[in-house]
Amino acid sequence: xxxxxxxxxxxxxxxxxxxxxxxxxxxxxxxxxxxxxxxxxxxxxxxxxxxxxxxxxxxxxxxxxxxxxxxxxxxxxxxxxxxxxxxxxxxxxxxxxxxxxxxxxxxxxxxxxxxxxxxxxxxxxxxxxxxxxxxxxxxxxxxxxxxxxxxxxxxxxxxxxxxxxxxxxxxxxxxxxxxxxxxxxxxxxxxxxxxxxxxxxxxxxxxxxxxxxxxxxxxxxxxxxxxxxxxxxxxxxxxxxxxxxxxxxxxxxxxxxxxxxxxxxxxx
Amino acid sequence: xxxxxxxxxxxxxxxxxxxxxxxxxxxxxxxxxxxxxxxxxxxxxxxxxxxxxxxxxxxxxxxxxxxxxxxxxxxxxxxxxxxxxxxxxxxxxxxxxxxxxxxxxxxxxxxxxxxxxxxxxxxxxxxxxxxxxxxxxxxxxxxxxxxxxxxxxxxxxxxxxxxxxxxxxxxxxxxxxxxxxxxxxxxxxxxxxxxxxxxxxxxxxxxxxxxxxxxxxxxxxxxxxxxxxxxxxxxxxxxxxxxxxxxxxxxxxxxxxxxxxxxxxxxxxxxxxxxxxxxxxxxxxxxxxxxxxxxxxxxxx
Ligand SMILES: Nc1ncnc2c1ncn2[C@@H]1O[C@H](COP(=O)(O)OP(=O)(O)OP(=O)(O)O)[C@@H](O)[C@H]1O
Ligand SMILES: [Mg+2]
Numbered sequence: 340x341x342x343x344x345x346x347x348x349x350x351x352x353x354x355x356x357x358x359x360x361x362x363x364x365x366x367x368x369x370x371x372x373x374x375x376x377x378x379x380x381x382x383x384x385x386x387x388x389x390x391x392x393x394x395x396x397x398x399x400x401x402x403x404x405x406x407x408x409x410x411x412x413x414x415x416x417x418x419x420x421x422x423x424x425x426x427x428x429x430x431x432x433x434x435x436x437x438x439x440x441x442x443x444x445x446x447x448x449x450x451x452x453x454x455x456x457x458x459x460x461x462x463x464x465x466x467x468x469x470x471x472x473x474x475x476x477x478x479x480x481x482x483x484x485x486x487x488x489x490x491x492x493x494x495x496x497x498x499x500x501x502x503x504x505x506x507x508x509x510x511x512x513x514x515x516x517x518x519x520x521x522x523x524x525x526x527x528x529x530x531x532x533x534x535x536x537x538x539x540x541x542x543x544x545x546x547x548x549x550x551x552x553x554x555x556x557x558x559x560x561x562x563x564x565x566x567x568x569x570x571x572x573x574x575x576x577x578x579x580x581x582x583x584x585x586x587x588x589x590x591x592x593x594x595x596x597x598x599x600x601x602x603x604x605x606x607x
Numbered sequence: 608x609x610x611x612x613x614x615x616x617x618x619x620x621x622x623x624x625x626x627x628x629x630x631x632x633x634x635x636x637x638x639x640x641x642x643x644x645x646x647x648x649x650x651x652x653x654x655x656x657x658x659x660x661x662x663x664x665x666x667x668x669x670x671x672x673x674x675x676x677x678x679x680x681x682x683x684x685x686x687x688x689x690x691x692x693x694x695x696x697x698x699x700x701x702x703x704x705x706x707x708x709x710x711x712x713x714x715x716x717x718x719x720x721x722x723x724x725x726x727x728x729x730x731x732x733x734x735x736x737x738x739x740x741x742x743x744x745x746x747x748x749x750x751x752x753x754x755x756x757x758x759x760x761x762x763x764x765x766x767x768x769x770x771x772x773x774x775x776x777x778x779x780x781x782x783x784x785x786x787x788x789x790x791x792x793x794x795x796x797x798x799x800x801x802x803x804x805x806x807x808x809x810x811x812x813x814x815x816x817x818x819x820x821x822x823x824x825x826x827x828x829x830x831x832x833x834x835x836x837x838x839x840x841x842x843x844x845x846x847x848x849x850x851x852x853x854x855x856x857x858x859x860x861x862x863x864x865x866x867x868x869x870x871x872x873x874x875x876x877x878x879x880x881x882x883x884x885x886x887x888x889x890x891x892x893x894x895x896x897x898x899x900x901x902x903x904x905x906x907x908x
Contacts, residue, residue, distance in 0.1 A: 346709035353698065353706075446693030450749070453658050453687035454710040457679045604661040607621060 347456055351468035355434060359472040362430045363479040366423065370480055373417040374487035381408055410493025414500075415573050418484060424507050424567065425539075427480075431473055431511040432535050435518025438465035440528040443606055452605060459597040462519060466593050469515045477508040495573065502572040509585035510567040514539055516592035523596035526607065563588060609636045611757050611788045612657065616666030619652050626652035628812040629666065634790055636756075639783050641799030641820070642792040644809035650792035651690045653809070654761045657790070658687055671757060683711050686750035690761030690792070692742055694734050700745045701730040704752065711753045722748045725778075726771055740766040751778060758782060760791040764798055776802050797887055829868065833860045833875050834882040844874055 344352075352359075439462070442448040451461065481504040488495050517538060521531045542562040546569070549559030559565040566585050570578040612634040619626040627649040634640045644650050655661045656668060659675035667674065671681045696703065700723070708714030723730050728737070728744035737745065743766040750758060758779075764772045779802045782789055793799045799806055800820055807817040841855045849866040858881075864871055868885065875883070 346706055349709075350706045353702070354696070357697075445695050446689060446691050447695055449655070449658070449660055449689045449693055450687070450707070450746075451710075452660060453682060453685065453689075454707060455679055455682045455712075456710055606655075607661060 345460075345464055347451065347461060348464040348467055351438070351465055352471060354437065355468055355472050358430070358434065358437075359475050362427075362472070363476045366427065366476050366480045367483040369423055369426070370418055370483035370487065374414070374484070374491060374493070376417075377410065377413050377487075377491050377493060380413055381410075410488065410491075410495045411499070411573050414484065414488075414493065414495060415568075418480075419503050419507065419568065419573060421543075423480065424510055424564075425543075427473065427476055427507055427511040428514045428539055430476060431469065431515030432518045432532070432539075434469040434472055435515045435522065435535070436528065436531060438462075438469065438519055439522035439600065440526060440531050443522075443526050444528055446606060448605060458601045462523065462593065462597040462600055466516065466519060466596075469519075470512060473508055473511050473515065477504045477511075480504055480507070496576075499573050499576050502577040503568075505577075506567045506572050506582060506585070509582055509589070510563055512589045513563045513585055513592070516589040516596065519596035520592040520599070523599035524603070526603070526605065610634065610669075611636050611638075612668070612670050612790060614653075614656075614666065614668040617653075617656060617663055617668050618665040619649075619656055619661055620664045625649075625812040626661075627656065627809075630814050632807065632814060632817070634788060636788055637783065637786045638805060639779060639789040639803045640791070641803035641806040642790060642809065643794070643796060643799060643806055644792070645794065648809045649812040650809060651761055652812075654687075654690070654759055654790070654792060657759055658682075658685070683753070684756040686753065686755035686758045686760075688746045688750040688758075688760040688763055690765075692739060692746075692766075694742050694745055694749075696735055697733050699731055700728065700734050700737070700748075703734055703745065704730065704749055707749045708752060714752045719748060719752050722752055726774060740768060740771070743767055744771065747775065747778075751782075754787075756787050758787070758789045758791070760789065762793060763791055764793065764795070772798065829864050829885045829887065831862055831864050831868070831871060832882075832884045832886075833880060834858055835860065835875075836879040836881055839878050843877070844871070847871055847874055 439448065442451065452458065456464075481500060484495075484500050484504070485497060487493070488497075488500065514535060518531060518535045521534045525531065543564050545555070546559055546562040546564035549555045549562070549565065559569065563585060566581040570581050572578060610633045612632065614630045614632045617630040617632075618628055630653060642650055642653065652661065656663055657670050657675060659678070662676065670678060671684055672678075673681045694703065701719070704714075704719050704723075705716075708719065720730070723744070726744040726747060728741045728748070730745075734742060734745060743763075747760075747763060750760060750763075764775060767775060776798070779789055779791075783802070783804075789802075791799070791803075796806070803820050805817060806820055808815050835858045838857045839855060839860055841853055841860075844850060844853045844855075844860065844862060847870040849864055850871055851863045851865065853860070853862040855861075860875075862871070864885075872883075
């Protein structure tokens with residue numbers, strides 16, 4: 340048996356394996372189903388136009404629905420626009436909950452922590468496991484998109500797809516790390532879900548409103564969603580600055596999680 | 608002998624609720640210490656303080672020479688059984704135990720299998736599908752498997768059938784024979800008496816008594832109920848050595864006996880006895896008899 344990985348990380352990967360397979364399959368299915376409709380949109384640009392004109396231009400911009408009939412526009416609208424990232428974020432939040440609060444409430448965390456596993460190490464290994472699972476989900480998304488892009492001749496360069504999937508991964512990790520941070524501060528499961536859920540909704544809205552309302556524009560940078568699709572990676576590729584911002588937020592949140600969890604009572 | 612657990616003024620409050628108050632206690636190496644108390648007395652709180660799961664409000668404690676908070680490495684040498692049934696999950700007992708073994712630096716597979724065989728639990732089933740008692744056995748296997756220097760067990764026998772309880776007590780005996788230390792909590796004096804060197808009684812967050820088991824046994828109390836063929840005079844029984852709280856209702860006589868039953872039995876033999884029931888003392892009664900002289904606060908029964 341492999342002893343390369345620390346025991347808790349291995350254990351966490353085991354715990355998460357069903358979740359990993361399920362969510363990856365879900366993401367892949369999502370991509371396959373939506374891209375399958377692309378040829379119809381491409382071949383009937385009129386239909387695409389009509390459906391586009393029913394919404395105002397600024398809303399279209401906000402939602403990223405620009406050129407429905409091109410491969411890039413279609414992927415942006417259907418795959419990477421909002422539903423898939425929100426689903427990957429949900430996966431991250433569930434993983435974050437499973438890391439601390441869920442086993443804390445069942446009491447299983449008592450057994451883990453009675454081992455020579457420090458609290459900070461527990462947080463870090465749980466985050467590493469979360470990263471591994473989300474990477475798998477995003478890799479599945481990338482592969483499915485890449486394959487369909489080739490099969491259906493969507494004409495999106497591979498590096499653009501990769502850049503978008505990487506940004507989606509980092510976006511989800513931000514909220515996974517936020518879940519860990521709140522769990523580090525409080526052991527109350529309901530509070531953890533409320534705070535993270537509210538933050539996801541608020542920052543998503545902030546980004547959307549920032550595109551619609553002129554006065555809100557400067558505040559968009561505060562939203563992780565802005566650093567995800569804001570620079571338009573599907574058209575323009577990698578933007579290291581934005582990716583680093585997302586990674587930096589996660590790093591800070593994980594540090595907060597480790598520090599806070601180190602200090603508090605467990606299972607109280 | 609070296610102290611394995613040393614607590615000084617150890618206090619834990621949960622908001623306004625007292626969990627444990629001013630615990631002063633030293634447990635020596637090689638000792639089996641029984642920690643007794645009624646529900647909500649503070650046993651689990653004490654144990655979770657030892658494991659650094661909760662932090663003291665006040666006071667200090669050293670376990671295996673280190674403060675629990677700084678003693679992450681020391682936990683390799685501790686075997687902990689949580690009080691509530693906490694082992695869950697889809698994984699099999701075997702997988703869970705191997706993980707815990709690895710986390711402690713490796714435990715021979717044979718040892719896990721041997722312990723599981725001894726307690727009689729199927730390691731190939733998922734932990735959450737096990738019955739309560741069998742889950743408790745998995746908990747015991749993980750506490751014992753790495754042969755820790757200190758075992759901290761929160762109500763280890765809860766849920767176990769009597770045969771397994773005996774096996775467990777034998778395992779404790781072996782641990783003591785090898786010079787290792789045990790701290791175990793319980794509600795039941797009888798089971799602790801069999802294995803413990805010393806017993807502490809905790810109540811409302813305070814350690815109210817610590818004593819050698821032998822001494823406690825000498826004070827053992829029983830409730831005795833005797834049914835006669837006809838009503839008996841109470842005065843025939845009051846004033847007998849060690850007999851208290853005599854109550855006669857027609858042919859039924861109730862009393863509490865501290866120490867040997869002989870004087871009561873001799874006195875009863877003067878009448879025709881239909882039935883005699885002596886119940887083992889519960890902790891509360893031992894506690895009351897213990898403090899019969901000392902405390903007025905437990906006067907009401
Ligand atoms: N998380 C908590 N929040 C508030 N009070 C608590 C908490 N945990 C324990 N307490 C209180 O601390 C006291 C001691 O509880 P503890 O669990 O240590 O008792 P115990 O001796 O283990 O009881 P039992 O025999 O029922 O297991 C109780 O009054 C309990 O209500
Ligand atoms: Mg308890």
